[in-house]
Amino acid sequence: MLLVPCPNCGPRDASDFKFGGESSSRPDPRTATPEQWRDYVHLKTNVAGNQKETWYCRGCRTYFSLHRDTVTNIFGAPQS
Amino acid sequence: MAEGERGKPAKYSAAGLLRRGLKGESWPRVWQEHELRTTYDAVIIGAGIHGLATAYYLAKNHGINRVAVVDKGYVGGGGSGRNTAIIRSNYLTPEGVAFYDRSLTLYNEMSAELNMNVMFSKRGHLTLAHSDAAMRTMNWRAEVNKLSGVDSSVIGPGEVKKLVPSLDTSLASRYPILGALHHPPGGTVRHDAVNWGYARAADALGVEIHQQTEVTDIFVAGGDGPQNKGTGGVVKGVRTTRGDITAPVVVNCTAGWSSLIADMAGVRLPVVTHPLQAAVTEPVRAFLPAVVVSGSLHVYVSQTARGELVFGAAVDPFATYSTAGSLEFAEGLASHVLQLMPGISNLRLLRQWAGLCDMTPDYSPIMGFTPVDGFICDVGWGTYGFKAGPVAGEQIAEAIASGKTPELIRNFALERFADGRLVGEKGAAAVGH
Ligand SMILES: Cc1cc2nc3c(=O)[nH]c(=O)nc-3n(C[C@H](O)[C@H](O)[C@H](O)COP(=O)(O)OP(=O)(O)OC[C@H]3O[C@@H](n4cnc5c(N)ncnc54)[C@H](O)[C@@H]3O)c2cc1C
Ligand SMILES: [Zn+2]
Numbered sequence: 001m002l003l004v005p006c007p008n009c010g011p012r013d014a015s016d017f018k019f020g021g022e023s024s025s026r027p028d029p030r031t032a033t034p035e036q037w038r039d040y041v042h043l044k045t046n047v048a049g050n051q052k053e054t055w056y057c058r059g060c061r062t063y064f065s066l067h068r069d070t071v072t073n074i075f076g077a078p079q080s
Numbered sequence: 081m082a083e084g085e086r087g088k089p090a091k092y093s094a095a096g097l098l099r100r101g102l103k104g105e106s107w108p109r110v111w112q113e114h115e116l117r118t119t120y121d122a123v124i125i126g127a128g129i130h131g132l133a134t135a136y137y138l139a140k141n142h143g144i145n146r147v148a149v150v151d152k153g154y155v156g157g158g159g160s161g162r163n164t165a166i167i168r169s170n171y172l173t174p175e176g177v178a179f180y181d182r183s184l185t186l187y188n189e190m191s192a193e194l195n196m197n198v199m200f201s202k203r204g205h206l207t208l209a210h211s212d213a214a215m216r217t218m219n220w221r222a223e224v225n226k227l228s229g230v231d232s233s234v235i236g237p238g239e240v241k242k243l244v245p246s247l248d249t250s251l252a253s254r255y256p257i258l259g260a261l262h263h264p265p266g267g268t269v270r271h272d273a274v275n276w277g278y279a280r281a282a283d284a285l286g287v288e289i290h291q292q293t294e295v296t297d298i299f300v301a302g303g304d305g306p307q308n309k310g311t312g313g314v315v316k317g318v319r320t321t322r323g324d325i326t327a328p329v330v331v332n333c334t335a336g337w338s339s340l341i342a343d344m345a346g347v348r349l350p351v352v353t354h355p356l357q358a359a360v361t362e363p364v365r366a367f368l369p370a371v372v373v374s375g376s377l378h379v380y381v382s383q384t385a386r387g388e389l390v391f392g393a394a395v396d397p398f399a400t401y402s403t404a405g406s407l408e409f410a411e412g413l414a415s416h417v418l419q420l421m422p423g424i425s426n427l428r429l430l431r432q433w434a435g436l437c438d439m440t441p442d443y444s445p446i447m448g449f450t451p452v453d454g455f456i457c458d459v460g461w462g463t464y465g466f467k468a469g470p471v472a473g474e475q476i477a478e479a480i481a482s483g484k485t486p487e488l489i490r491n492f493a494l495e496r497f498a499d500g501r502l503v504g505e506k507g508a509a510a511v512g513h
Contacts, residue, residue, distance in 0.1 A: 001406055001407060001408065002398065002406075013408070014397070014398060014408075015397075015408060018397075019397055019398035019399070021352065021399065022352075022399070035498060038497060038498050038500070039348070042350035042441055042497040043348040043349065043350055043497075044339065044348070044349070044350060044351060044352050045339070045343075045348070046339035046340075046349070046351055046352050046353055046399070048337075048340055048401045051399075053399075070353075070399060070400050070401050070402075071400075071401045071402060072402065073400055073402050073404075
């Protein structure tokens with residue numbers, strides 16, 4: 001069972017959240033080339049280890065990012 | 081087991097079994113162990129069905145047998161030994177249907193081809209629809225299937241009940257069954273037999289299988305990325321925990337780990353690794369004649385030859401490389417399957433397990449050449465790759481031998497994500513694998 005530490009609600013079961021995937025920086029849509037945009041949309045690092053990622057809490061309706069080790073599933077400190 | 085001629089794996093027979101049983105003779109090794117050489121014509125990473133089938137068809141169809149299949153664990157230790165072994169070709173896109181249907185043909189011939197009974201049971205495959213939207217998708221799939229010559233049609237609740245009497249087809253159920261997509265040629269296979277069959281047949285043709293051999297780096301020259309890897313580069317070989325290997329061709333068949341291997345060559349993939357869980361009950365008398373899938377209820381079930389019910393669902397909702405199971409999965413599974421078959425409420429679950437799935441944005445695989453010359457990917461197999469092992473192996477072997485992408489897999493190339501030509505199969509692959 002995965003307990004996700006929401007900055008507002010505290011640790012709650014993963015089913016109370018929506019997983020938003022690994023964080024990445026969005027290129028500027030006004031200047032990005034189609035290739036850059038497609039890379040941003042589709043390509044992933046999919047790291048085995050420490051990953052910065054986005055979660056959405058269905059309880060308090062907040063998006064926040066977290067660090068998690070994708071092999072052990074241990075979370076680092078929450079950040080908003 | 082009679083000693084096989086070279087190139088053809090030995091036959092298993094009832095007489096051989098009896099003789100060995102009576103004499104207490106041991107069985108010969110099914111595949112050999114070798115010293116790792118320093119050079120091969122091709123190195124295949126991953127000894128699951130995809131790596132093994134690719135090696136087999138390279139040797140059998142193209143005479144390329146200076147091939148090493150290396151695995152950090154053991155043969156079939158990845159998804160290939162953990163799947164629920166469902167075989168079907170009733171997909172949603174024309175290219176998907178044609179591709180998976182070729183695999184069904186290869187499964188039909190496999191027991192004879194590999195001299196190994198793979199227990200392909202063509203029991204039929206039912207995808208239930210509980211809503212008008214689902215009925216629409218079923219009709220859509222049936223039409224695409226028929227146009228490609230695949231036996232597939234939409235049937236009503238009465239026929240569903242006739243085929244699988246244990247299903248609750250009454251309107252009183254929480255999610256009434258409005259109809260189903262019926263695919264008679266679908267069924268299940270014995271996955272370990274398929275893995276071992278390919279391993280044994282490849283070994284007999286001279287392919288070397290190296291277990292406990294982890295790839296830790298890939299050598300690339302001339303690329304535009306860091307360490308001269310990446311686009312425009314040429315693959316030179318691999319570093320393993322048992323030594324370095326020089327090879328002009330390196331094939332990535334590592335499913336859930338494929339991003340990590342591609343990264344070693346400087347190639348980024350549109351792949352996210354999610355676990356998929358499955359569970360099995362105690363064995364009971366045969367009562368479930370077909371594979372039953374319910375997309376709306378996120379569950380599928382089939383009964384094995386031993387009598388156990390095998391259940392699965394969609395992937396876990398977050399990415400991880402951990403194969404830990406969850407109580408949440410078992411609870412969800414039980415409550416959903418009891419909606420379909422209230423009669424099995426006293427059955428006990430025996431086991432549950434998970435495997436890693438390399439999910440792509442369109443639920444279709446990524447096959448063929450990459451921006452690094454000689455580095456070939458056969459990945460993105462998600463939750464549906466076991467049935468595709470034979471055809472993918474056959475086609476990737478042809479790509480390697482000819483240097484050209486075969487027609488059957490052209491639309492599954494990595495470039496499709498850059499070109500915006502996705503092959504959307506989610507509607508046919510998210511729950512039913
Ligand atoms: C529970 C479950 C149910 C499924 N049900 C079905 C189904 O009903 N029908 C269907 O068609 N598909 C199903 N699938 C999907 C299917 O199992 C996979 O898509 C398929 O087995 C992938 O095969 P593969 O050979 O590509 O990879 P795998 O069998 O996963 O093999 C990859 C291998 O790569 C090795 N490896 C990884 N990293 C390294 C490294 N650095 N060096 C060396 N070796 C490495 C691993 O040890 C592993 O043995 C299911 C999967 C799961 C988990
Ligand atoms: Zn919250």
